[in-house]
Amino acid sequence: MNPFHQYNIFIIPILVGGLVQLTKFIVFSIKHGWNIRYAMTHGHMPSAHTGFIIALVTSIGYYSDTTSAAFALSVALAIIVVDDAVRLRAYMGDQGRYLNMLIRQLNIEEKFPRLKERMGHRVNEVIIGGIYGFLLTMLLINILG
DSSP states (O other), X not given: OOTTGGGHHHHHHHHHHHHHHHHHHHHHHHHHOOOGGGGGOOSSSSOHHHHHHHXXXXXXXXXXXXXXXXXXXXXXXXHHHHHIIIIIHHHHHHHHHHHHHHHHHTTOTTTSXXXXXXXXXXXXXXXXXXXXHHHHHHHHHHHHO
């Protein structure tokens, strides 16, 4: 019997978030070569933020019921997190791209650092992160009881 059974509602999403981040590190390293700095990379496949928040929603729905106030709050939080992962950080990346272009055109590159142009996720990265988070959560719920 799991001695932390009463905490599964939050332990499982933490484990899922870590597993999704580890998966992202492995996928990114396969594509770009191994570098420990990639362990905390932002963006790319799959979305760890989405995996974690979907795991939290699933866990709360499973342990507290889908009619609970906690579930409703977790869904609202999930909407904000997914929107941030896709739309808001994509806008920041666009601004970085435009500022980098302006700096190049003004020929003042030595005065300003190059800004990141890829900060958010593509929609498919968020979808895969959500599906992966849900499936890992269900697997861990069955394993941990």
